[in-house]
Amino acid sequence: MHGFANPARFLSIAKPLTPWLAWGGLLLIAIGAIAGLYFTPADYLQGQSVRIMYVHVPAAWLGMGGWSGLAIASLMQLVWRHPLSGIAARAIAVPGALFTAICLATGSIWGRPTWGTWWEWDGRMTSMLVLLFLYFGYIALANASEERGSVSRVTAIFGLVGAVNIPIINRSVVWWNSLHQKASITLQGSTIDGSILWPLGFTTLGFSLLFGAIVLMRMRAALAEIKVDARLKRMAAA
């Protein structure tokens, strides 16, 4: 990982990788969404509304995965002072917040025809809402930071401490009574029939690749802004 500590080396990999991730992601999302909307059967219990799963589950995965990545980057910043880790954590925050918001909104939309309510203050939904507020707090702290492109130590500590919410979200349906179903896909297998499940693999992988492309684009923008600042300072001093 320290091999990528050099921004020039990082950029030599990130530049060719960005379009591959973006276009690959979009292609997989398109395949998964079209298949999920037109080719998979309706669920015997939930009916057509099960099709919301193909966007809701990837959004939940990226909201939680995003904060996990942000926490790992924060740890790397605090422990190893990796020069790109603060930039990576900051780059993850906005798309992570967006996908958490999408997860909450699509979950609410899915809940109305399935549960008969838009919202319930149960463990899963409330802990996911807390994650969204954590993202907002992180973004506010990062923007208040003096560090150009990167984040301060306080922000990194916040990113690390906030990770305590991730296992709470994961276990919330086990620990508390919830309208939300228990985990349908585990290491032991899936309770979802294969005929309905397969497009979910496409959309989850597709959104993950697109998320990676967005993070790389934001990191490249941050590195370019740092360069601009340095060059302007040099020109002003000359």
Add this chain to the structure above:
Amino acid sequence: MNHWPFIIAAYGLTLLGTAGVTMWAFASMRRAEALASALRRPSSPFVPGEVEGHGDISKGVSTSLDTNGLGDAPISSDQDPRA
């Protein structure tokens, strides 16, 4: 209950949010990288005080930047090695 309005709303919201953040990330990356590469070139005509907020900097670069060491005179596209 007809489920399709709910499905359309969920997909529409996801499409809007994803497209919005992707385009925003792409535009900010292109803008920042164009600005960085413009400032890297020698004898940039910009005065540091004028580029606060990164306003018209790319316009100035494309019309009058000296890239071949000939001085500050604007160069035509056939002289420009980048053209």
